[in-house]
Amino acid sequence: MTIGDIPKLGAFRKPDKEYVVPYLPIGSVVREREIQAVTQVLGSGETLSGGSRREQFERRFQSYVGTPYAMSTTSGTVALELAIHLLGLRPGDEVIVTPQTYQASIQPLLQYPDVTVKFCDIRSDTLNMDPRCLERLIGPKTRAVILVHYGGHPADMHEIMDIARAHDALVIEDSAHALGSLYHGVRPGALADIGCFSFHSSKNITTLGEGGMLTFSDGEWAERVDRLRGNEVDGRFLPQRHHFGDSKENLPGALYPGNAYTHDLVALHRHGTNATLGEAAAAMGTAQLDALPSLVERRRLIAARLRETLGKFEGLVDAPGDPEGITQAQHLFTCFVREEAAGRLNRHRLLHELDQRGVQIPLRYFPLHLLPEWRARGHRYGECPTAERVWFHEQFNLPCHPGLTDRQVDLLCDILEASVQAARCL
Ligand SMILES: *Cc1c(COP(=O)(O)O)cnc(C)c1O
Numbered sequence: 001m002t003i004g005d006i007p008k009l010g011a012f013r014k015p016d017k018e019y020v021v022p023y024l025p026i027g028s029v030v031r032e033r034e035i036q037a038v039t040q041v042l043g044s045g046e047t048l049s050g051g052s053r054r055e056q057f058e059r060r061f062q063s064y065v066g067t068p069y070a071m072s073t074t075s076g077t078v079a080l081e082l083a084i085h086l087l088g089l090r091p092g093d094e095v096i097v098t099p100q101t102y103q104a105s106i107q108p109l110l111q112y113p114d115v116t117v118k119f120c121d122i123r124s125d126t127l128n129m130d131p132r133c134l135e136r137l138i139g140p141k142t143r144a145v146i147l148v149h150y151g152g153h154p155a156d157m158h159e160i161m162d163i164a165r166a167h168d169a170l171v172i173e174d175s176a177h178a179l180g181s182l183y184h185g186v187r188p189g190a191l192a193d194i195g196c197f198s199f200h201s202s203k204n205i206t207t208l209g210e211g212g213m214l215t216f217s218d219g220e221w222a223e224r225v226d227r228l229r230g231n232e233v234d235g236r237f238l239p240q241r242h243h244f245g246d247s248k249e250n251l252p253g254a255l256y257p258g259n260a261y262t263h264d265l266v267a268l269h270r271h272g273t274n275a276t277l278g279e280a281a282a283a284m285g286t287a288q289l290d291a292l293p294s295l296v297e298r299r300r301l302i303a304a305r306l307r308e309t310l311g312k313f314e315g316l317v318d319a320p321g322d323p324e325g326i327t328q329a330q331h332l333f334t335c336f337v338r339e340e341a342a343g344r345l346n347r348h349r350l351l352h353e354l355d356q357r358g359v360q361i362p363l364r365y366f367p368l369h370l371l372p373e374w375r376a377r378g379h380r381y382g383e384c385p386t387a388e389r390v391w392f393h394e395q396f397n398l399p400c401h402p403g404l405t406d407r408q409v410d411l412l413c414d415i416l417e418a419s420v421q422a423a424r425c426l
Contacts, residue, residue, distance in 0.1 A: 020358030021399050021412045025202040027331070028288060028295060029402050037283040038208070048279045057282040058213075060289050065189040067215040069222045072207075072277040072285075073229055076176050076198025077104040079212035082228055082275070083172050083194045084108040084146075086221050089115045093143040096120050096169075098129045099367045099387045101148035104198075105174045109146075110373055116141070117377065119369040121384040125320045126150060127334065127395070130386070131159035138163060144170045149178035149188050151332030151397075152204070157183055157191040164192075172196065175215075177331035179204045180296035184325040189215040199281075204295060204329055205288035207281035229275040235263030298402035299330040302409055306333055306398055309413045313420050316345045332364060333400035339393065345424050351396055353419035359412060362397050 062070035091114030171192035178188035189195025199211035319335040369379040
């Protein structure tokens with residue numbers, strides 16, 4: 001297996017408009033309600049920044065996910081940055097991550113050159129972190145685990161939390177794909193220490209194209225995040241006299257007694273930023289949250305149609321369904337031409353047939369440990385054999401999002417069937 005095997009889809013890519021089922025970075029459906037919610041804010045004459053709609057969206061989100069706190073940010077990436085900051089990493093600490101995710105899940109760790117990042121291999125069916133590999137990698141220096149619920153399929157959180165707790169490691173769930181999923185009665189984002197969500201246009205709901213959310217239950221973290229996203233520094237705020245005493249030494253004037261504060265820095269290297277979500281975006285988020293159950297239902301319906309179609313070719317294309325206790329939001333529909341089937345069906349040929357017939361195939365998430373920035377930190381091919389085998393040989397995604405019309409879904413299923421027929425080696 002070599003790098004030369006990477007499918008070169010670009011070689012036969014047509015202009016997007018020529019696709020019957022194009023792959024668009026649009027994951028949600030915008031209806032009249034969202035348009036009304038946004039125009040209502042714009043016409044209200046009220047502030048567009050830091051008003052009541054953000055709080056309303058956060059309250060709705062926290063009760064949906066089931067955590068005491070939900071705090072919005074300008075993007076999922078910023079949510080992850082703040083989450084990783086809250087870990088309080090020190091030189092020599094280790095963080096265990098998954099290689100099969102979008103680069104933003106772990107990009108903030110590039111800012112910590114003295115922290116060791118270990119890539120944990122994945123399960124070949126869900127593409128989520130494999131608890132057995134985690135068990136092998138975790139040790140006394142492990143401060144945290146950062147995982148993703150790939151495509152909306154929740155990771156094995158019972159096993160992973162048991163392993164992490166036994167080693168006093170914190171766990172961040174990148175839940176960017178998993179809004180609307182359920183794991184044994186609990187929502188992703190409430191399964192570990194910190195949940196991070198994205199409301200990018202491609203995700204299960206959106207807040208005008210960009211936005212993110214942090215979910216957790218620690219009240220002190222809530223205060224710190226609120227300062228960090230509001231241009232403050234990461235500190236405990238104290239009345240001024242705590243620092244200057246009552247002597248007023250060298251100060252030109254009197255201290256304000258009540259409302260003037262100074263702070264004890266908690267983390268010197270982290271100053272605040274402005275990462276607060278605007279009012280129109282928050283209003284749209286609340287309307288999208290109302291629509292979430294129907295959006296997820298639509299995704300799951302399309303996924304069921306795709307599975308039914310693939311069921312006609314048993315043993316050729318593998319598309320695992322929901323295990324017991326799990327409802328996946330189907331942010332992605334991932335399927336596999338397994339090694340055992342490779343003699344009978346060529347994945348490359350199948351992708352080509354799909355493309356030629358007008359289905360645009362998104363291949364998502366090149367294994368992160370092989371990206372140049374992680375190779376520069378010493379990571380190499382061979383580190384995560386399952387992630388590598390699945391990416392280079394087995395997996396692909398079919399379009400699956402609520403924006404597809406009924407007609408497009410019918411066409412997608414017909415084209416899929418015809419493409420598998422054409423790509424089979426008889
Ligand atoms: C989209 C995404 C992010 C980043 O979210 P943005 O809102 O685009 O910054 C992080 N992790 C995963 C898994 C994602 O899919």
